[in-house]
Amino acid sequence: MKKNHRSRLSALGLSVALLTPNLLHAESPPASLPASLPALRTNELEVTGTSGDRFISGVYPHLTAYSQSLISGAFSQNSLGECGIGAVIP
Amino acid sequence: MMTYAGHKLNGSPHKLYSIDKDLNMTIQPESIGGTPAARMIHDESEQLIIGAYFIDKTGKVRVITPKIMPGRITAVARHLTDPANKVFVYGMEGELFEVNVHTLAVTRLYDDAVPGYHGKGAYTAQGLLVVANNGEHYGKGGQGFGEHDKPAQWVVSQDYAVRKSTEDRGSLATFDGTTWKVVERRQYTDVTGPEGVRPTQAGANLPLWTIGWDKRALRLQVLDQGKFHLYLLPKAALNNDPAHGWYTEWPRIREVGDGKALLDMHGMFFDFPLSFRPGHTGGLQPIGRHLRYVPDFCNWNGRLVIATDEGSIFSNPLCGQPQSNLWFGTYADLKTWGEASATGAIWVKDPVSAGVPSAPFLVKGFKKRVAHFVSDTATTFNLEIDRAGNDQWTPYTTVAVAADAYAQHLFPADFDAQWVRVTATQACTASVAFSFSDTRAHDPKGPGVAAFAALADVGETAAPLTHWLSPDKDSRNLKVATVKAGQVVGENHLNSESLLFTEGKVGADLLKMMKPTQEFSVDAASVVVKSWGQTLRLPKGDAAFDQPFAEGWPRDVREVESERMLANIHGTFYDVPLKNSRDPAVFYNMKPVSSHRKQIMDFCTWRGLLLLSGVKAGTPAANDVFVSADGQQALWAGSIDDLWKFGKPVGQGGPWKDTAVKAGVASDPYLMNGYDRKSLTLKADRDCTVSVELDFDLQSGFQTYKTFTLKAGEALAYEFPDGFAAHWVRFTADQACTATAWLDYK
Known part of the structure; x- marks a missing residue:
């Protein structure tokens, strides 16, 4: 299994660090929330993995799967239609 | 786990994922996408076969590319003659491959052996490969066959190309290695057995189960001793019914730990005994309704994990981009979701022979039960029951029906049996149906409602924070428009990673689409909905819902799970089925979910969460309440099946x-x-x-x-x-x- 790590996004001129709240002009999380923020693992253009521990009513948001794994998340291929999770297996 | 696109035979950007015990998710570089849902552990070679991926016990992933094996891989089954070295791979187009599990050499055996155009499950038992197909593709004007199902490719009788009625849809079929046979020309989905996703040679002669449906009821077939046996179950929802079969995904029967198995079909989980076979059917009973659109589920590290098809864009321009997430919980959690409420029929205006018992119909586990009878001929319906599921039938009661009249039977509260079957004393054309409910509906004043305390009740003088919502198509964020008095006064994003509000535009075009429109009206008598040429009337909730909120009309209908609609009308949430993507919802098939008194301006799913707008101003942030630092934006967060907690519909x-x-x-x-x-x-x-x-x-x-x-x-x-x-x-x-x-x- 290939191990990925955080890296700079030279092609987009962005950094993974952009996704941390201080650079996104985001407000500070309330003190009651988990201190750790989710992490994206990426290669230059695509998300290759995610981590996190925020858990809300049975859902870990960082485990969301998308049709596109592009860093930007941009979705431009209408023909793809959906992104169901077809199978889960331990 | 793996994700799928809609109808992609030759791959797509969708992925194969692995999630470790610490919930770190990795996208596998071997991913090829497509529309896969197959999964099986090949016992002899100790490989997981998931879609076109073959993964050995060290985690090494091999893949058969679409160039070699194009198709929407929907099932993998043990081989009939060389199970140690080969598997069958079944595609949604009906194609059947034979794959060598060592070399990954692929042989295409059949293009489309049997009727139906939407292949689903396949499983091997008792010397037969059993395949299921849950869709029918019609040609122009609803006649003949469309391009996705070519009778000339079938290897069964061409007689099947002449539909006996509109009920001829999909198929359940068997293959003995030489000959294909159609068991039923009906829509079927999962095919499995007691060994589930890990079949072995030792279990080669165990029973086989398959689940389907027709216009009357769910159809559970059991292959035992080489013969199929039919059992009927009621439907909790009607989303899955259309002939095309698109709206079922992959309902499953699967073991979930502690010796338990679940059967999921038509919006309801059932307890399914792993020992289920003729004469041993006791224990099959409903757990409850669900709103989540479930393609698969499993037990993992002691937790129940449910997969979802959450956001698709076929008929949902406010989805942004297709996305889905998992739900983690326990078996016990399912009993806190919807109530065991379902309906179904043994006969619907069907010709009935005198003296011939019907198939068994499930009655176990429903607390409130009523049976409906209509006949064109005066007759008596004899009801027999199998109390324990041991195939011992005893008379229960009789119901006399006059010609062209209606009669009913209300089962007493202490009635207890596994199955009921019905026999008419006179040949007739008849309908016999059941309406079931239970007493577990959530108390609208119970503790569950506390989960929604952050949302403003109707009648509260201070207007809540109200927003229109739409997942973004150009990022993973949620676009949030803040609305006051019907006007947009702010645009923000909810960041996908931090779950914090950030600066961000929504955009003029999207704002136009986001603005709620009213699907209903209200008069002195009721709520009024126009749907497919009909005027339908619904109960009213609080009188405050007669008028728009201070900040404007709230959203009333939205797709929040793929290919089915959720309505929030006059204080009640409803499950509203679709007939076709891009067509309006079919309100005549609707069913209420729960009722509330909240000022919910908008609702959507995003990153697996259900988000509700209508949080009281000044509410502090919490794990399930997202609040901006300036307090001008706030959203409640939960999951789709939290909606049951609002309380029973009233x-x-x-x-x-x-x-x-x-x-x-x-x-x-x-x-x-x-x-x-x-x-x-x-x-x-x-x-x-x-x-x-x-x-x-x-x-x-x-x-x-x-x-x-x-x-x-x-x-x-x-x-x-x-x-x-x-x-x-x-x-x-x-x-x-x-x-x-x-x-x-x-």
Whole structure:
């Protein structure tokens, strides 16, 4: 299994660090929330993995799967239609 | 886990994922996408086969590319003659491959052996490969066959290309290595057995289960000793019914730990005993309804994990981009979701032979049960029951029905049996159906409602923070428009990673699409919905819902799970099926979920969460309440099946409220399905008789339940028996009058 790590996004001129709240002009999380923020693992253009521990009513948001794994998340291929999770297996 | 696109035979950007014990998710670089849902552990080679991926016990992933094996890989099954070295791979186009598990050499055996164009499950047992197909593709004008199903490719009789009725859809079929046979020309999905995703040679002769449906009921078939046995189960929702089969995904029967297995079909989980076979059917019973659209589920590290098909863009321009997430919980959690409420039929206007028992119909586990009977010929229906699921049938009761009349039987509260079957004493054309509910509905004043404390109630003087919502198509964020007095006063994003509000535009075009439009109106009698040429009436909630909120009309209908609609109308959430993508929802098939008194401006799913707008200003941030630092944006967060916690559906209203009624002209249908205790008040300004007519199965037409004689100006009150249920009710007076027909649902 290939191990990925955080890296700079030279092609987009962005950094993974952009996704941390201080650079996104985001407000500070309330003190009651988990201190750790989710992490994206990426290669230059695509998300290759995610981590996190925020858990809300049975859902870990960082485990969301998308049709596109592009860093930007941009979705431009209408023909793809959906992104169901077809199978889960331990 | 792996994700799928819609109809991609040659790959797509969708991925194969692995999630470790610490919930770190890795996208596998070997991913090829497509539309896969197959999964099986090949016992002899110790490989997981998931879609076209072959993963050995060290985690090494090999993949068969679409160039070599194009198709929507929907099932993998053990090989009939060389199971140690080969598997069958079944595609949604009906194609069957043979794959060498060591070399990954692929042989295409059949292009499309049997009828149906939407292949689903496949499994091997008792010397047979059994395949399921849940869709029918019609040609122009609804005739013949469309391009996705070519009878010339079939290797069964061409007689199957002449449909006996519109019920000929999909198929359940067997292959013995030489010959294909169609078991039934009906829609079937999962095929599996007691060993589930890990079949072995030792289990080669175990029973095989497959689940499907027709217009009457769910059809559970068991292959035992080389013969299929049919059992009927009721449906909790009607989303899955269309002929094309798109809206089922992959309902499964699967073991979930502690010796338990679940059967999921038509919006309900059932307890499914792993020992299920003829004579040993006891224990199959409903758990409850769910709103989540479930393609698979499993037990992982002691947790129940449920996969989802959450956001698709086929008919949902506000989805942004397709996305789905998992849900983690326990088996016990399922019992806190929807109630065990379902309907189904043994016969729907079907020719019935005298003296021939029907297939068994599930009655176990439902607390409130009523049976409906209609016949064109005077007959008596004999009901027999199998109390323990041991195939021992004993007489239960008889129901006499006059020609072209309606009769019903209300099962007593202490009635207990696994199955019921019905025999008519006279040959007839008949409908026999069941409406089931339970007493587990959430108390609207119970602790579950506390989960929504952050949302403003109607009548609160301070306007809540109200937003229109849409997942972004150009990032993973949620676009949030802040609305005051119907005007957009702010645009923000909810960041996908931090779940914090950030600066961000929504955009003018999207804002136009986001603005809610009203699908319903309200008059003195009820909520009014126009749907597919019909005027339908629904109960009212709090009178405050007659008017828009201070900040504008709230959203009333939205797709929040793929290919089915959720409505929030006058304080009640409804499950509303679709007939086709891009077509309007079919309100006649609707069913209530829960009722509330909240000022919910908008609702959507995003990153697996259900988000509700309408949080009280000043609410502090919490794990499930996202609040911006300046306090101007806030959203409640949970998951889709939290909606049950609002409490059971309630409401009041009717089709007539001081309405000028014409003699012999029926009222609009008024929704009755899914409500618990029901009382009726009738009143007219002149002496007349009013008949109460029921539609109990959406197919047999309205039937007269009772006729009441009214005295001018005097109200008549009637309490429906506890447990009584039907889908719609309407009223007809024999005299022109001004009348009220008012129903109170509690």
